[in-house]
Amino acid sequence: MTHGAARPSRDSGERESIQTYARLAGVLGLITVVAGGFGEAYVPGVMFVAGDAAATAHRILDNESLFRWGFAGYLVEALCDGTLTMAFWVLVRPVHRNLAMLMVVFRIISTCGFGASEVLYFGALLTLRGAPTVAALQPAQVEALAYLLLRIAAFGGSLFSTFYGVANIVFGWLIYRSGYIPRVFGVAMIFTGVAFAVRTFLLILAPAYASGLLVATAAVAFIPFILWLLVKGVNEEAWRRAVRAEGSTTP
Numbered sequence: 001m002t003h004g005a006a007r008p009s010r011d012s013g014e015r016e017s018i019q020t021y022a023r024l025a026g027v028l029g030l031i032t033v034v035a036g037g038f039g040e041a042y043v044p045g046v047m048f049v050a051g052d053a054a055a056t057a058h059r060i061l062d063n064e065s066l067f068r069w070g071f072a073g074y075l076v077e078a079l080c081d082g083t084l085t086m087a088f089w090v091l092v093r094p095v096h097r098n099l100a101m102l103m104v105v106f107r108i109i110s111t112c113g114f115g116a117s118e119v120l121y122f123g124a125l126l127t128l129r130g131a132p133t134v135a136a137l138q139p140a141q142v143e144a145l146a147y148l149l150l151r152i153a154a155f156g157g158s159l160f161s162t163f164y165g166v167a168n169i170v171f172g173w174l175i176y177r178s179g180y181i182p183r184v185f186g187v188a189m190i191f192t193g194v195a196f197a198v199r200t201f202l203l204i205l206a207p208a209y210a211s212g213l214l215v216a217t218a219a220v221a222f223i224p225f226i227l228w229l230l231v232k233g234v235n236e237e238a239w240r241r242a243v244r245a246e247g248s249t250t251p
Contacts, residue, residue, distance in 0.1 A: 018090070018091070018233075018234060018236060018239050019233045019234070019236060021087045021090045021091060022087075022091065022229045022230075022233040022234050023229065023230060023233060024083075024087050025084055025087040025088060025091065025226065025229045026226045026227065026228075026229035026230025026231070027230065028080045028081075028083055028084040028087065029084060029222065029223075029225075029226030029229070029230075030226060030227075030230070031076065031077070031080045032077045032080045032081050032084060033219075033222070033223060033226070035073040035074070035076040035077040035080065036073070036074065036077035038069075038070060038073040039069075039070045039071060039072070039073030039074035039075075039076075039077060040073075040074055040077070040157075042070070043066060043067065043069070043070025043071075043073070044070070044121075044150075044154070046059065046063065046066065047059050047060050047063065047066075047067060047070075047150075048150060053140075053143040053144045053146070053147035054140070054143050056143070056146070056147050056150065057128055057142075057143040057146055057147070060124065060125055060128060060146070061128055061129075064125065067125055068125075071118070071121070071122050074118055078111055078114075078115060078118075081107070081111055082108075082111060085104055085107045085108065085111075086104075088103065088104075088107075088171060089101070089103070089104050091178075091181070091234065092171065092174040092175065092178060093246075094178075094239065094242035094243045094245070094246045095174045095177050095178050095242060095246075096174060096177075097246065099170055099173070099174060100174060102170055103167050103170040103171045103174065104167075106163045106164070106166050106167035106170065107163070107164065107167040109160070109163040110160050110161065110162075110163035110164035110167060113156070113157075113159070113160030113163065114156075114157045114160050114161070116156065117152075117153045117154075117155075117156030117157040117160065118153065118157070119153075120149045120150075120152050120153040120156065121149070121150060121153035121154075123149050123153075124146040124147070124149040124150050124153075125146075127142060127145055127146045127149060128142060128143070128146050155203070158199070158200060158203055158210075159200055159203070159204075161196050161199070161200055161215070162196065162197050162200040162201075164193075164196055165192070165193040165194065165195070165196030165197035165198075165200070166193060166197060167193070168189045168190070168192050168193030168196065168221075169189075169190050169193035169194060169197075170193075171189050171193075172185075172186045172187065172188070172189030172190035172191075172192075172193060173186065173190060174186070175189060176190070178234075178238075178239075178242065179235070179238045179241075179242065180234045180235035180236070180237075180238035180239040180242065181228075181234055181235075182228070185221070185224070185225045185228065188220065188221035188224075188225070189221055189222075189225070191217060191221065192217045192218050192220070192221040192222070195214040195215070195217045195218075196214065196215065196217075196218070198214060199211070199214040199215060202214075
C-alpha cells in the first residue's frame with residue numbers, strides 16, 4: 001500500500017508542473033535564438049571574408065572583443081539548448097518514452113559535435129594571437145591557417161546538424177501525435193528536420209545545391225513554436241490523459 005500511494009503523489013506533482021516546463025522551454029528557446037543568432041550568425045558574418053584570409057584575419061584582430069563576445073553568445077546558447085532538450089523530453093515523453101529519449105540522444109550528439117567545431121572556430125583567434133611565437137610560419141601562412149580553421153569549423157557544424165535534423169523529425173512526430181500541442185508545429189518540425197538532413201548530405205555530395213535557405217526553415221518552425229509554449233503552453237488536460245495512458249501501458 002505504501003508504494004502504491006507514493007507513485008500517484010509523484011505523478012500528480014509532475015502533472016501540475018507541466019506548464020512550468022512549457023514556459024521554461026519557451027524562455028530558453030528565445031534565449032537560444034538571440035544568443036545563437038548573435039554568436040553563430042552575426043559575429044561570424046562580420047568576421048569572415050570569403051576567399052580572403054588576410055582580410056578575415058585583420059577583421060578578427062581589429063574586433064577581438066566582438067569575436068570573444070560572439071563565442072560567449074554561443075556558449076550561452078549551448079547551455080540553454082541542453083536544458084531545453086530536457087524540457088522537450090518532459091513535454092513529449094507521454095507520447096512515446098523511447099522515441100522521446102531518441103530525440104534527446106540526437107540533440108545531445110548535435111550539441112556536442114557543434115561544440116567541437118566551435119573549438120576550432122575559437123582556435124582561429126588563438127592562432128592569430130600566437131603568431132609572434134611561431135617563428136617557422138610566415139604571417140600569410142598564419143592567416144591562411146586561421147582562415148582554414150574557420151572554414152573547417154563551419155563545415156563541421158553543418159555536418160553535425162544532421163543529428164539535429166533527425167532529432168527534429170522525431171520531435172515533430174511526437175508533437176503531431178501528442179494531442180496537447182497543435183499538430184501544425186509537429187509538421188513544421190518534421191519539415192525543418194528533413195531540410196537540415198538534406199542540406200548536410202548536399203554539402204557532402206553536391207555542395208553547389210546546399211542552399212542556406214534549407215537551414216532558414218528552422219526559424220519558421222522553431223520561433224512560432226517556442227512563442228506558443230511561452231504564451232499558451234500545452235493543453236494540460238490532454239497531457240494528463242496521455243500520462244495516464246502511458247502509465248497503463250508501462251510495465
